[in-house]
Amino acid sequence: MFETYLPVFLMIGVASAVALGMFLATTLAGPKKPSPEKNLPYESGSNTTGANHIRLSVKFYLTAILFVVFDIEAVFLYPWGGMFRDLGWFGFVEMLLFLVILGVTLVYAWKKGALEWEK
Numbered sequence: 001m002f003e004t005y006l007p008v009f010l011m012i013g014v015a016s017a018v019a020l021g022m023f024l025a026t027t028l029a030g031p032k033k034p035s036p037e038k039n040l041p042y043e044s045g046s047n048t049t050g051a052n053h054i055r056l057s058v059k060f061y062l063t064a065i066l067f068v069v070f071d072i073e074a075v076f077l078y079p080w081g082g083m084f085r086d087l088g089w090f091g092f093v094e095m096l097l098f099l100v101i102l103g104v105t106l107v108y109a110w111k112k113g114a115l116e117w118e119k
Contacts, residue, residue, distance in 0.1 A: 062114050073102050 031038065080087070080095050087094075109115060 059114070059117060062109075063117070066109055066114065069105070070102070073099075 076098065077095075080091065084091065
């Protein structure tokens with residue numbers, strides 16, 4: 001039974017070792033006493049201009065969440081399309097129900113104006 005899970009344990013071990021190694025390397029190789037200039041925020045090598053602590057609109061987050069939801073829909077549709085004939089009517093009805101729920105969600109978001117960036 002152990003040989004069945006050996007690749008999973010090996011992957012977890014290697015991933016943990018890489019993460020721990022990166023953490024230790026940045027801790028040991030990083031600056032010990034950074035100067036005030038190095039602590040300043042910058043973007044692309046330039047100092048930032050304008051307000052640094054601007055609160056983003058809720059529309060931004062709502063659009064991002066909707067993108068993730070419909071991106072996950074595509075992730076579920078690809079394997080379903082590959083197994084369509086093997087799943088039969090049960091798989092078809094289940095995916096149809098899934099798409100109807102997502103369609104209702106899209107219509108609701110559209111009616112609430114979540115897809116309109118500027119109003």
